[in-house]
Amino acid sequence: MYRYKIIFAYDGSDFAGFQVQPHQRTVEKTLKIAVNKIAKNPDPAIEVYGSGRTDAGVHALGQVAHFDIPFDLPDDSMRRALNSLLPLDMMVKSAEHVDANFHARYSAHRKLYRYRVSQGEFVDPFKRRYTAHYKYPLDIERMQIAVKDLIGEHDFTSLVASGSQTKSNVRIIYHAQIWRDEHDQEIIFEFEGNGFLYNQVRIMVSLLLEIGNDQRPVNDIPRVLAARDRNQARGTAPASGLYLVEVNYDD
Known part of the structure; x- marks a missing residue:
């Protein structure tokens, strides 16, 4: 074979x-x-x-x-x-x-996800399948400060959807950043980690959007993580904005 x-x-x-x-x-x-x-x-x-x-x-x-x-x-x-x-x-x-020992899932070391949020006044018909839509004001600097609290090894029980079948909710996020694409009127979220739980990226984005819209304090993420309670994170961003960008197999 x-x-x-x-x-x-x-x-x-x-x-x-x-x-x-x-x-x-x-x-x-x-x-x-x-x-x-x-x-x-x-x-x-x-x-x-x-x-x-x-x-x-x-x-x-x-x-x-x-x-x-x-x-x-x-x-x-x-x-x-x-x-x-x-x-x-x-x-x-x-x-x-590839060698017979290679496994697409078990040999993976890192995954990179990107999430796109359209900021137009109305839903763009040509983006509706490929971005989320959030028309409310967002303070990108607040979100850029807050996202740093997700970096590192954490128990992400508060940020996993019900139905997850993993034995442990501990994951490592190596890299996280947020920036504004002025040309396309989009906010881009990017997360790289050793693995992600069921709906974790979409829940993280929803949490950060609430911080960006001043619905939560900028330093709320440590409290949410420590609670280990899914109800503390509340929302889940739509699937349409999420992209698996890359799977890395290097050590």
Whole structure:
């Protein structure tokens, strides 16, 4: 068997998330169908393993997956073959042979997420699937101060949605920043960490937006984290603004 690692992008608008679900169009199922067609539909079917799940409506610029296939194809031939079978809202950027020990999920060291918030007066019809919309005033300097309190190792129990099945809610955020894109009238949030809990990024963004709108004190994040109570964080930002940008496998 030959193991391939692929980096691919998708528009999550019309997918019911990454993970296979009965009677739903999902990223994993769509990719699995294409891989098995290339392998001439073996029995049992070839499984596809992603670096992690994304929810319905969440996009990816650099999602990673791996699979084993029973014959050898040049890397670029694999990329081209997959793209010829995938729908227009998915695209494989690269394919490469990897060692049999590589695992898209368990070998990952860091993930980078980006969240886009449109600041127009009204919802832009051409952005409604690709950004959140927040028309109220935002003090970006308050948010830039507050986001620093998320950096480091923390118990993020207050910032995880119900339904999470992880054994530990402790995660490390290595890097977090916020900036304003004046040209597109957007606020951009970026987080890099060793892993993220169910809806964690969207909850962090909602919390920071409340701080930026002066609904919370600028130093409220340490209190929220210490409470270990999901009710302290309140909201969850929409899925449409969230992008998985990159998965890093370097030590």
